[in-house]
Structures are given as structure tokens and as C-alpha cells.
Amino acid sequence: MTGMTAIASAGVQPATYRATGKLVALAFCGLALLAALAVDLSTGPSGMPLDTLLPALLAGPHGADRMAATILWQLRMPEAAMAALVGACLGLSGLQMQTILDNPLASPFTLGFSAAAGFGAAVAILFELSLPLPAIYAIPVAAFAMTLLAAGIIYLIARVTGASPEVLVLAGIAVLFFFQSLQSFLQYMASPEALQQIVFWLFGSLQKSTWSAVFTVALILAVTLPFIIRDCWQLTALRLGEDNAASLGVKTWALRRRTFVLTALLTAAAVSFTGTIGFIGLIAPHAARAVVGEDHRFALPMSALAGAAMLAGASAFGKAVSPGGVIPVGIVTAVIGVPLLFAILVLARKGRPA
Amino acid sequence: MSLEIRNMNVMRGGTRTLCDVSLSLSGGQVTAVAGPNGAGKSTFLAALAGLLPHDGTVLWNGAPLDRRALAYMPQNTDVRSALTVLEVMLLGRLDRLGVRVGQDDVADALALLARFGLAGLSGRTMPTLSGGQRQLVMLSQRLMRRPQVLIMDEPTSALDIRHQMEALGHVKPMPVTAARRCSSPCMTSILRHDSVASCCSSHTAVSRRPGRMQMC
DSSP states (O other): OHHHHHHHHHTTSHHHHHHHHHHHHHHHHHHHHHHHHHHHHHOSTTOOOHHHHHHHHHHOTTOSOHHHHIIIIIIIHHHHHHHHHHHHHHHHHHHHHHHHTTOTTOSTTTTTHHHHHHHHHHHHHHTGGGSSSOHHHHHHHHHHHHHHHHHHHHHHHHHHHTOOHHHHHHHHHHHHHHHHHHHHHHHHHSOHHHHHHHHHHHHOOSTTOOHHHHHHHHHHHHHHHHHHHHTHHHHHHHTTOHHHHHHTTOOHHHHHHHHHHHHHHHHHHHHHHHOOOOHHHHHHHHHHHHHHOSOHHHHHHHHHHHHHHHHHHHHHHHHHHOSSSOOOHHHHHHHHHHHHHHHHHHHHHHHSOO | OEEEEEEEEEEETTEEEEEEEEEEEETTEEEEEEOSTTSSHHHHHHHHTTOSOEEEEEEETTEEOOGGGEEEEOSOOOOOSOOBHHHHHHHTTGGGOOSSOOHHHHHHHHHHHHHTTOGGGTTSBGGGSOHHHHHHHHHHHHHTTOOSEEEESSTTTTSOHHHHHHHHHHHSOOOHHHHTTTOOOOEEEEOOTTSHHHHHOSEEEEOSSTTOOEEO
């Protein structure tokens, strides 16, 4: 009887009611991101209590307290901003990939993008001296180019064979193994010093963040956002399945193609400055769908916010655990992320009506 | 009101699966498409819906059929993702959906669900419904488009006899007042000549040889 009344009352104004709930969830996730960023900014080798942090934040990069200003604005802020941006990029591209490939396993890892970026970085590290650019630019540029190359290869294979989601996933995994082997070969050939550098890059770390890197990632995110927003409903329609979406007028192949280009750009931007942090791209979308459902108007921003909050949190955790030497954030994300993913899967199962 | 199909040919994988189909269907009636397996029924319906490349012309009231005026329900409509029933209904009006969802669209969706006896299910996710309920939701989603031409490929395969009769009763031509501008289906194509579907239809297009189709 109570069940019947619950259904009846839910039927009165479900759309407005549910949208409010989803907006509240988005706001909560935004607050979680802010909290994670605050903790991230206040932790570090020298520490910084909140009562120093706030004045230094408000005073800006040219504040009177020179030491606090330098630590905050030159050292910690780029890392924190990078964590939020990279997390958002990975969350967005992960959700888009899972939608266009109709596959809950899809992520920047699965499609070989991360492996390609790693190979690009390894090439740049190994041939550092013969490159025209200094390493700080050469590594991200090479990683970015290699990620786009991997995307191009997958795209070509899909184009030739008819672009079914299965073929895209298969091509992605093949590309993953291909670039991983190339990268292993380079590691095998490398000198011990270069090898150490390559391995450290592959861990994925925010410590190489600079303001120019932050602005580059922010720019790419800003350029792709309007296109992502425009396709929100089309992507939601794709969740109906291929035949249904096509019968409603969605040009599924064109939609897949443009979304694929966007995800390649976002992933390339995210991984080329930080290294292999792919796990966020797998679990942020699952978290987002578990909380706000399949409607991409809410799931996309939620996935971006969740990814940003997770990476900022992981960064703070990595610094807090070993105040002296920072644990690379790529290691922390997987260690924290796996229990989190299990928790999400269990909660999502419970929340589903029988 | 009439739907004219002239000299429709469909090539699939190098073979001609539909051969010079010419049919004339008058508006406001239900037409069943019948024929043995592999006769090209689904191909004909998908081509009519504009989803398969074909030659020949399809005219609605003398003008080329506008895709916005038709709704097509393919054979396989199963939804595996956790979309809610209301979201699925709203997607029926994909062209109109913006950042905000119009309250009239929501009201129409709820009214249609109520007509199919699905009123209490609007907040449920698709995988939690029974196969028959899912099929009814997908059928109502097509009616959200207020189609002038409704094309359905085995729309009632998962329904029990009573629900088949009911569902097809809803899509049968009805006075415009009763239709409440929610739907005015003028042609319904249904597969399976041996089912309840053909009892509800007034006309049948039959394909006796593969690729050929004629009225009877």
C-alpha cells in the first residue's frame, strides 16, 4: 500500500522533482571538489594551515607574505588547478567514450590513448638532446601528437571496417598493445637515467604542472565544451541502442565520429602534461551515472566534477601520506579508486528498485 | 491523405532485396505487411522510414515524405541502459529537446503513458520493466512524435494477446478529437500475418516472392 502511494506521488511531477534532486547532487559534488582543492592547497612539504591559506589566497600572487604567496601561487596552485582540469577532462572523455562505444569498460586506457601518450613521452625523453625543443615542452608535445596518432589509427580502422562499436573497442585494444610494446622496446634500449625518467613519467604525476600547461589544458577543455553540450541529448538518445537512436533521427555514425575526435583531444590534453592517469576516466562516469542517471545533461557535468574531485583528493592524499617525497598521483588514484568503484557498484545496485 | 510508393528498389550487400515495389496506401488506415521469413518485410519498412538507401519515390499527400512526419519503430527496440521511462518518452521528441525540458512535453509524455496503462512507471528505469512493458513504452515513445505516418516492425512481439489488442487499438485510426493531437497515425505497418495484428488491420500488403510486394 505504501508502495502504491509512493508511486502515485512520484507520478505527479516527476520531471521537475527529479531535476532538482540532480542539481542538488551536482552542487554537492562541486562542494566536494572545492573541499578537495582546499585540502590539496593546504598540504605539502611545508604545510600551510587554513588561517594562512585564506589570506594568501585573497592577497593574490603578489601578496605581502612573499613566502606564502610563492608556495601557494607558484608551486601548489598550478598542481591543484591541473588536478581539477585533468580530472574533468578524463571524466568527460570517459563518459563520452562509454556512451559512443556502448561499453562500460571504455576509458582512455582501454583505447590505447594513454599507452600512445606514454610512448610519445618516452621518445621525447630518449632523444631529448637531438630535439629542437627543451624537454619541458618536447615531452607534452610528443605525447599529445602520439595520442592523436593513436586516435587516427583507430579511426581509420573503424572507417574501413564500418565503425561498429565492437570494432572500435577491438581496434583500441590492438593499438594499446602496439604502443605498449613500442614503449617497452624503448625502455629496454634506454640508459638507466632515461629509463628512470620514463618510468616516473608513466606513473602519472602532477608535479610537472606549470601555469602554461594549466592554460593549455583549460583552453582545450573550453574549446570542446560547446560541442559536448550541443550533443547532450543525442548522446542520451544513443543510450537507447543503435536501432532506436537511428529511428529517432540520430545520425549515429556522424555522432560517434565527432564525439571520438572530442574525446581524443580531451584525453590527449589530460595525459600529455601529467602522464598515465587513466583510471579516473573509467570510474568517474560510473559514479556519475550511479548518482544522476543516464540523462547526459546531468551525467556529463557530474562525471567532470567527480573526476576533478577524485583527482584533487588523490593529489592531497598523496602529499599527506608522505610529506617529504610526494607519491605520484597516478599510483594513488588506482589504489583509492578501486575500493571507491566497488562502493559505487554496490550502492548503485542497492538504489535500483526491484 | 495517401502514401504513394513508386518503384522502390533496395540493394543490400550486392543483392537486390526489394524489387520495384509500388504501393498506394490511403490515409487513416492500418496496413499489415505479411510474407514468409526473408521476404524483405523489415527491409521494406526500414527503407520506407528512410534508414536504408533506396531508389524510387515515397510521396505523402503528393509531396516527398518528410522524416519528421513519420515515426518508425524497428524490430529490435530493447534498451539495455538505465534510462528512466520518462527520459525514454522525452527522447521521442529529440528534435525539440534543449537544456531545459518543456513542461508540455512532460505532460504529453505522462498522458500517453497513462493511455497505455503505464502511468505509475514514469520514474522507473527500463531494465526494471518487463519485456512487454518495455515494448509498450517504446511504442508510446513513437507516438510522442505525433506521426502522420507510423511504421512499426513487429511492435507487439513481447505482448500478451490482451495487450496486443489494446496497443493496436490505440494506434488504429481514431477521430481527431479523441486523438487529442497526441497522435494521428494514418498508416500502420505491422509484420506477422498470423498474429492478432492482422485482425486489427484493414489492409494487407503481401510479399509472396522474395523482394516483391503487392496489396491484397
